[in-house]
Every structure is written in structure tokens, then in C-alpha cells.
Amino acid sequence: MAYLTQPDYVKYVCSCGQLKPITSLYFCRHCLKIRCGFCICHEVDSHYCANCLENMPSSEARLKKNRCSSCFDCPSCFHTLSTRATLAQPRQPVADAAGGDTKVENKQPKKMYYLSCFNCRWTSRDVGIPDQPVASGGWPERTNPFTTRFNQLLDYYKAIAQQEKQEKLERERKKFAIRGKYLTLTDKTGLTGAMARNIAGLPSSESGSSATIANFTPSQASSEVEELPEDIFTKDVNLKLSTSMAQRLASPAWQPISVSRLHPLAKLLSVKRSQRCRACDHNLTKPEYNPGSIKFKIELLAYYHVPEVKIISFESAKPGAKSALLLKLTNPTGHEMRMQLLRPEDLPPDDKEEPKSLDKSLEKSLNLEKDTSLYQWMQRRPVLSGPCTVNAPSTELTLAQRDDAAEYDDDAHHDAGGIILWRKSNKLALRLEVETSESATPGTEANATLALQYSYRNTVPPAANAQPHRDHTLYTVVTLQLGLVAG
Amino acid sequence: MALYEGIALIQEKQAVVLDLGTDYTKFGFTGEAAPRCIIRSEFWCTSERRYKRVHDYHTAEELYDNLVHMLHLLYFRHVLVNPKERKVVVVESLLTPTLFRETLAKVLFTHYEVSGVMWADSPRLCAITLGTPIALIVSIGAREAEVCAVVHASVVLHAIQSQPIAARAIHDELSRLLDEDNNTELHLPDHIIEDIKVKACFVGPRERALQWLEDKGPTPAKSVQYPLSGRAPITVSGRSRELAAEPLFTRDNELASLPDIVLQCIIQCPIDARRALAENILVTGGTASMLGLKARLAHELRYLVTQPPYSDRLYVREFKFHKSACHDNVCAWTGGALAAAADGGARALPRDVFTRSRRLRDWPCLLDNAPPHPRPRPANL
Numbered sequence: 001m002a003y004l005t006q007p008d009y010v011k012y013v014c015s016c017g018q019l020k021p022i023t024s025l026y027f028c029r030h031c032l033k034i035r036c037g038f039c040i041c042h043e044v045d046s047h048y049c050a051n052c053l054e055n056m057p058s059s060e061a062r063l064k065k066n067r068c069s070s071c072f073d074c075p076s077c078f079h080t081l082s083t084r085a086t087l088a089q090p091r092q093p094v095a096d097a098a099g100g101d102t103k104v105e106n107k108q109p110k111k112m113y114y115l116s117c118f119n120c121r122w123t124s125r126d127v128g129i130p131d132q133p134v135a136s137g138g139w140p141e142r143t144n145p146f147t148t149r150f151n152q153l154l155d156y157y158k159a160i161a162q163q164e165k166q167e168k169l170e171r172e173r174k175k176f177a178i179r180g181k182y183l184t185l186t187d188k189t190g191l192t193g194a195m196a197r198n199i200a201g202l203p204s205s206e207s208g209s210s211a212t213i214a215n216f217t218p219s220q221a222s223s224e225v226e227e228l229p230e231d232i233f234t235k236d237v238n239l240k241l242s243t244s245m246a247q248r249l250a251s252p253a254w255q256p257i258s259v260s261r262l263h264p265l266a267k268l269l270s271v272k273r274s275q276r277c278r279a280c281d282h283n284l285t286k287p288e289y290n291p292g293s294i295k296f297k298i299e300l301l302a303y304y305h306v307p308e309v310k311i312i313s314f315e316s317a318k319p320g321a322k323s324a325l326l327l328k329l330t331n332p333t334g335h336e337m338r339m340q341l342l343r344p345e346d347l348p349p350d351d352k353e354e355p356k357s358l359d360k361s362l363e364k365s366l367n368l369e370k371d372t373s374l375y376q377w378m379q380r381r382p383v384l385s386g387p388c389t390v391n392a393p394s395t396e397l398t399l400a401q402r403d404d405a406a407e408y409d410d411d412a413h414h415d416a417g418g419i420i421l422w423r424k425s426n427k428l429a430l431r432l433e434v435e436t437s438e439s440a441t442p443g444t445e446a447n448a449t450l451a452l453q454y455s456y457r458n459t460v461p462p463a464a465n466a467q468p469h470r471d472h473t474l475y476t477v478v479t480l481q482l483g484l485v486a487g
Numbered sequence: 488m489a490l491y492e493g494i495a496l497i498q499e500k501q502a503v504v505l506d507l508g509t510d511y512t513k514f515g516f517t518g519e520a521a522p523r524c525i526i527r528s529e530f531w532c533t534s535e536r537r538y539k540r541v542h543d544y545h546t547a548e549e550l551y552d553n554l555v556h557m558l559h560l561l562y563f564r565h566v567l568v569n570p571k572e573r574k575v576v577v578v579e580s581l582l583t584p585t586l587f588r589e590t591l592a593k594v595l596f597t598h599y600e601v602s603g604v605m606w607a608d609s610p611r612l613c614a615i616t617l618g619t620p621i622a623l624i625v626s627i628g629a630r631e632a633e634v635c636a637v638v639h640a641s642v643v644l645h646a647i648q649s650q651p652i653a654a655r656a657i658h659d660e661l662s663r664l665l666d667e668d669n670n671t672e673l674h675l676p677d678h679i680i681e682d683i684k685v686k687a688c689f690v691g692p693r694e695r696a697l698q699w700l701e702d703k704g705p706t707p708a709k710s711v712q713y714p715l716s717g718r719a720p721i722t723v724s725g726r727s728r729e730l731a732a733e734p735l736f737t738r739d740n741e742l743a744s745l746p747d748i749v750l751q752c753i754i755q756c757p758i759d760a761r762r763a764l765a766e767n768i769l770v771t772g773g774t775a776s777m778l779g780l781k782a783r784l785a786h787e788l789r790y791l792v793t794q795p796p797y798s799d800r801l802y803v804r805e806f807k808f809h810k811s812a813c814h815d816n817v818c819a820w821t822g823g824a825l826a827a828a829a830d831g832g833a834r835a836l837p838r839d840v841f842t843r844s845r846r847l848r849d850w851p852c853l854l855d856n857a858p859p860h861p862r863p864r865p866a867n868l
Binding site for chain 1: 522559600615692821
């Protein structure tokens with residue numbers, strides 16, 4: 001829970017330069033780099049309704065404008081509406097009721113349904129929507145009042161675009177049409193193509209589009225504008241009868257001004273997203289299709305691959321003094337991990353140019369679409385300067401693999417001396433020294449940066465032709481928030 | 488499902504239309520009469536733990552981040568489509584800052600990998616919803632009122648008028664009037680001011696506005712008690728209800744009121760288009776739907792045109808107004824939906840062209856607005 005509610009004291013530097021807590025980072029096993037939500041590619045995977053947890057194929061969702069057909073939101077407070085049932089006696093003609101009692105008894109009271117909001121008590125009866133005989137679906141749909149005019153305009157502009165395209169083609173053709181040596185039939189008779197068509201009683205060639213253009217009536221301006229209603233200066237205002245901006249904009253096509261025009265809003269669908277690494281196009285997460293499931297088919301979260309750093313406690317930093325810092329390191333992987341703490345300055349420079357096989361570079365040069373130089377705009381330069389520096393020990397630390405059974409072991413091994421405070425299965429605690437610079441002003445944030453070098457065993461089955469290269473040495477940089485500099 | 492997706496691949500994917508306003512963002516598909524969503528132009532910023540407005544930025548990088556978050560919200564929460572390989576129509580003002588345009592282009596092309604972007608200016612798109620060859624677009628948005636003349640599908644650039652008299656001016660005036668009504672400094676948040684404006688305020692006619700300037704004003708409209716959560720209700724007097732939008736019509740020596748800039752725009756247009764412009768006015772933008780605003784503007788125009796300095800320079804006496812085929816606040820968006828659906832996005836700037844040239848065409852840029860070079864003379868002549 002600490003991850004959700006507390007501020008992020010430890011942040012990792014993503015490969016794009018963003019600073020994020022480990023819980024919102026991903027780890028691409030193919031590039032062996034940390035990725036975050038900012039530098040990966042999101043994709044819509046499947047549509048579902050969050051209320052009835054019903055899957056909807058994407059084509060159907062497109063047809064239904066991404067709205068669920070059976071769930072509705074309250075147009076007044078946006079809470080989900082519930083369907084309520086009532087018993088309604090079918091209305092009898094008066095003469096019939098007087099005529100014979102037996103007939104009334106035959107008619108069973110019918111179940112009728114209406115929509116009601118349990119939060120604000122709005123019901124579909126408030127706005128005069130008749131009750132429905134079926135529980136779900138069948139609610140009357142409104143049409144956009146502007147649809148007809150919009151379609152007229154659309155046809156008109158489509159016709160114009162069509163005509164433009166034809167004229168362009170015509171011009172192209174004329175440019176290349178070479179007049180032959182011989183007279184054509186139309187030249188001899190003085191007939192043009194259009195005249196011939198006219199005589200033969202055929203519609204002229206471009207009739208389709210030109211008719212639409214000719215029949216179109218542009219909007220007519222009038223000198224009259226809607227005046228203020230007469231009674232506005234004398235009538236009392238009832239704030240409850242006019243809608244708020246949020247209520248109006250919730251249905252963009254109608255935008256009701258008065259509360260009596262509110263209409264149930266069909267619930268907007270939600271999507272499951274899959275996420276993809278931009279550099280290698282492999283999936284980082286892929287959710288399960290079932291909307292009720294919160295599991296993933298693929299989840300390459302940094303939390304499962306990158307050693308986790310947690311602050312146990314720290315002495316407050318004083319300018320020019322040394323203070324103690326207790327850290328806990330965890331190895332989340334199923335393999336033993338060797339680790340070393342470094343200063344961020346000591347990190348080896350990012351060697352971009354790895355030796356590549358010939359066909360790989362060929363493939364890259366052919367693939368023009370994937371121009372990676374564009375991604376420079378996504379790169380951020382992280383702010384890593386802080387008044388504190390962590391004195392990194394030169395010893396190499398070894399962390400055992402994660403073992404679920406060992407979680408229940410609670411005797412920690414206390415190592416006497418050295419920087420290791422204790423060890424417990426895949427975790428270990430370190431006592432480190434933090435130096436604060438003399439020039440640090442009291443009251444500012446005492447941030448420290450620490451680099452980690454760790455061994456990582458890649459479990460991805462290698463491609464057939466690649467040589468198995470499984471153990472890697474990877475680096476990551478974390479920033480630690482160590483409170484404020486003491487006065 | 489895969490089969491349908493295949494069919495969708497053969498056809499051109501339906502493009503999306505994006506209108507990133509200062510206050511509200513309109514987003515939806517081309518060829519549809521209304522946007523799918525109109526939401527506030529803000530997103531939840533996790534690092535700052537507050538709602539952040541897209542237009543609050545200091546550096547290009549901050550703007551880039553804002554746009555990435557906003558578009559993520561629009562694509563994956565509201566419209567639910569893959570941004571990749573889909574065209575976008577961006578509805579923009581002609582006076583959009585260059586930094587904003589270019590950053591938006593970078594976000595769309597690199598971050599969301601859209602296949603093409605059609606940059607369309609709002610005055611021409613508004614004119615498209617009318618279908619008339621000549622139109623005068625008066626667009627009153629959140630920050631600014633812009634008046635543009637569209638003559639045969641081109642904007643008369645030197646006649647563009649823009650003044651900061653729009654929703655913000657009304658909000659400031661309304662909060663000042665409310666302080667007067669209640670004799671305290673209320674410090675109401677912006678969304679409450681907006682709610683009071685939307686529910687209670689209207690624009691009074693010209694005669695009453697003149698009466699208010701005298702010592703003894705006209706009989707005010709009924710006042711109303713506006714309830715506040717956790718506080719005593721406040722009084723919204725009839726005077727505040729009526730005068731909140733007065734900053735739009737207040738004239739001073741600068742002649743910068745709304746009717747003034749409309750007339751100035753007409754004056755600066757070619758003489759043979761002026762009468763047609765005055766007879767084809769479209770008042771649009773979110774603020775235009777305020778009760779009585781259009782009527783007041785019409786009255787003011789008809790009065791002011793008989794007064795100096797306009798009476799001897801402008802000989803149009805008739806003003807006619809259009810009703811557009813959509814709600815006032817989505818007019819430019821609807822135009823975008825029409826324009827892109829008609830030609831199938833043929834005018835869009837494709838991604839590979841942008842990748843090569845890395846620049847956008849823009850009207851103030853000499854590379855785009857200067858006539859092409861005259862052909863150099865051959866040396867032997």
C-alpha cells in the first residue's frame with residue numbers, strides 16, 4: 001500500500017530520462033532497458049463495459065459509438081443508473097371495465113421498468129420517458145437535431161471534392177493527349193461529346209456531382225436574431241431547472257439547457273490496453289481478454305526484474321557533515337544477482353554502437369519507416385544533482401534468488417562488521433555513509449543519487465541463429481529523497 | 488474480429504478531429520455531426536498531484552508532456568481508438584503560438600505516430616458549416632474574441648481582429664460584481680463563477696445598459712440565492728446577472744469592444760466584399776451561446792455603424808446573422824469533421840514528409856507566404 005499512498009522517496013531513471021517509482025516502470029527483456037509509460041507505445045486491445053463486464057468486439061463497439069447498449073449513466077450526477085421494476089395495471093377502456101369484471105381479472109398486471117439513480121434520485125420518469133416492458137435495451141434513442149443539415153453539407157462538399165478530383169484528372173489527360181493526324185468523328189461532324197450525349201438523351205457526364213452542387217442551398221442569413229425572452233426581467237430564476245456545464249457537455253450532440261431535457265447517457269466503454277516497446281516492438285504488457293480478469297498474459301514490469309531499493313531510515317543531512325543511511329536491496333528475479341553500488345559519474349558511457357551483424361544493419365537501413373532519430377524529442381535529461389553524495393563501497397554484494405518459501409523464515413543473518421547490516425533470503429540491508437556538501441542551504445531538499453550495477457540473467461529463449469548470451473551486466477540510477485537539509 | 492480489422496485496414500481509417508481549446512477540448516470522428524466528447528482541457532498530473540491545464544506551460548518540454556497526457560486521456564478514455572496510423576485534423580486558431588503548433592506536431596507524429604495531420608484554421612472551418620462563399624466569423628471563446636473575414640475560402644489575413652474580451656473577461660467582471668453584492672471578497676473558484684454565469688446570467692439590451700450607467704438604473708431583474716457547499720449562500724443580484732457580460736461591449740478610446748472590432752474587420756476588408764460580409768455574420772464560440780448576446784451585438788452594430796468614425800467610412804447599414812448547423816461551441820470542430828470527411832484527408836501533412844522536412848507550413852513564415860522565385864534568366868541571353 002505504501003506504493004499507492006505515500007510520496008515516491010526512491011525514483012529510478014528510465015531510459016528516456018523520466019524519473020519514476022519502480023511500480024510505474026517496465027523492463028523490456030529484449031532491449032534490456034527500463035521503459036516507462038511515457039516512452040512506450042500504448043494500444044487499444046479490447047473494448048468492454050466496466051459496469052456489466054461484457055466484452056464487445058471492436059467492430060461492434062465502432063458501430064455503437066463505444067457505448068454499452070444496456071448500461072446507462074445518470075445525466076444529472078453521472079452515477080450509474082439502476083433499472084427498477086414496477087407493476088402496472090394495463091389501462092382498460094372505461095366501457096370495457098364497466099362491461100365485465102372477468103376481463104379485468106384476466107389481464108395480469110404487467111411488469112414495467114424505468115431507470116433510476118440511487119445517488120441523486122433522478123429517474124427516467126422525471127423527464128417523461130415512458131416505462132419499458134423489457135428490463136434492458138429498448139430505451140428510446142434521440143437523433144441529433146442537426147444531422148440532416150450536416151449530411152446535406154457533407155454531400156455537397158463530397159461532390160465538390162469529387163469534381164475537383166475529376167478536373168485534375170482531366171487536366172492531366174489534356175496535357176498528355178496528343179492530337180492525332182486524323183480527324184475524329186466529332187471533329188468532322190462538329191459534334192462535341194457533351195452535345196452528342198444531349199442529343200442521345202443521356203444525362204451529362206458529371207451529372208451526379210453537379211446535381212448535388214446545384215441543389216445545395218447555403219445557409220440563409222436573417223436580420224433577426226433570437227431576442228431575450230420577454231419575462232427574463234420579471235421571472236424568478238430557479239437554478240435547479242437549468243443544467244450545469246458538465247451536464248450539458250456530457251451529451252455533446254444535444255447539450256440540453258433545461259433539466260427537463262436530460263436523457264440517460266449510455267455508458268461509455270472502457271478499453272484494455274497492451275503496451276509495446278518502441279525500440280523493439282515487443283509487447284511489454286498484454287492483458288487477458290476476459291474483462292473480469294485483472295491478470296496479464298505478458299507483464300514485463302520493472303518490479304519483477306530490477307533490484308528494488310528501499311530506504312529503511314536515514315539521519316538528517318547537515319551541510320558539510322556525514323550521516324548514516326540504511327538501505328534495503330531486494331533481488332526480485334529467480335537467479336542469483338551480483339550487485340555493486342557506484343557513483344553515477346562512474347557509470348560506463350552508454351555504448352550505442354554495439355557490434356551488429358551485417359544483415360541486421362541492412363534490415364535497419366531498409367526499414368525507413370522506423371526513424372529512431374525522431375524519438376529524440378521524447379528524451380529528457382533527468383535532474384540528478386543533489387547536495388548529498390552516497391559513499392559507495394567498492395565491495396561486490398551477492399543477493400540470493402527470490403524464494404517464496406523463504407518468506408516465512410524470519411531469522412535474519414546478522415553480519416558483524418562491514419556494511420551489510422543483515423541478510424534474509426533475497427534481501428539485504430546496507431549501512432551507507434552520506435556526505436552533504438558544505439554549500440547546501442538548510443531547508444532545501446536533500447537528494448542523493450546512486451547507481452547500481454547488477455548482473456541479470458536473461459530468460460528469453462534466444463533466437464535460433466543468435467549465440468546464447470544470457471548473463472548481462474546492467475546499470476540503473478536511482479534518486480533518493482532524504483528529507484530536508486537540517487539547519 | 489480479425490477479419491473486420493482487416494477490412495478496416497483496407498479502407499482508410501476514420502480520422503479524428505481535435506480542437507484543443509483553452510477551456511474545453513472537443514474530440515471526435517470525421518463525418519459525425521457532433522464530437523464524441525467535450526471535456527475540460529486538463530488532466531490529472533501524478534507528479535504534482537493536481538489537475539493541470541494543458542495551456543499552463545513554461546517550457547517546450549512541459550508543453551510536450553502536457554500534450555502527451557491530454558491526448559492519452561482523449562484517445563484511451565474517451566474515443567477508444569489506436570492513435571497509430573490514423574489521421575488527425577487539428578482545428579487551430581490562426582493566432583496559435585508557433586511553439587504550441589510545433590510541439591503538437593512533434594507529439595502527434597513521434598509520440599502517437601499518426602499517419603497524417605491536417606492543420607485547419609477555425610474561421611474557414613466555421614464558414615464551411617454555412618456553405619456560403621463569404622462569411623464574417625465572430626468567434627468568442629475562452630480567452631479571446633476573434634473576428635475573421637472569410638472570402639471565397641480564404642481568410643483576409645490583414646483584417647483579423649482579436650481582443651481579450653471573452654469568457655475570462657466575463658468571469659472577472661462577474662466575480663467583481665458578486666463581491667459588491669455580498670460586500671466581501673468571495674474568492675470563488677473558477678468553476679463556480681462559470682456555473683453562476685451559465686445558470687443565471689444574460690446580456691441585457693442596449694437601452695438598459697445605457698440606463699445602468701445613469702445614477703438611477705432600471706428595475707433590476709430578480710436576484711437569486713446561489714448555494715455553496717460548506718458556506719452560506721451568496722446573493723447574485725439582478726444587476727450582476729445582467730451586467731456580467733458588459734466588458735464585451737464597453738467602449739473606450741481604443742475602440743476595442745466587440746462591435747467595434749467587428750466593424751473594423753469589415754472596414755479593413757476589400758470594398759467589394761464589405762456588404763456581403765455584413766450580411767453573412769456568424770457568431771460562434773462557447774460564449775456566444777450566452778442568452779441575449781447575439782441580439783445585443785446586432786443592436787450595437789446597427790447603432791455604431793451610424794456613428795463616427797464608422798458612419799463616413801462604412802456604408803453598409805444591414806447586418807444579417809447566420810445560424811450554424813451545430814451548437815455554438817462546436818462550430819469549428821464540426822467544420823473540421825466536414826472538411827476532412829469530404830476529401831478523405833487528402834490535404835493532410837503525411838508523417839514521412841514531416842519526418843524529412845521537420846517543419847510545418849505557417850502563414851506568417853516567408854517560406855510559405857512569399858511568391859515563388861522568378862526563374863533565373865539563362866546566362867547566354
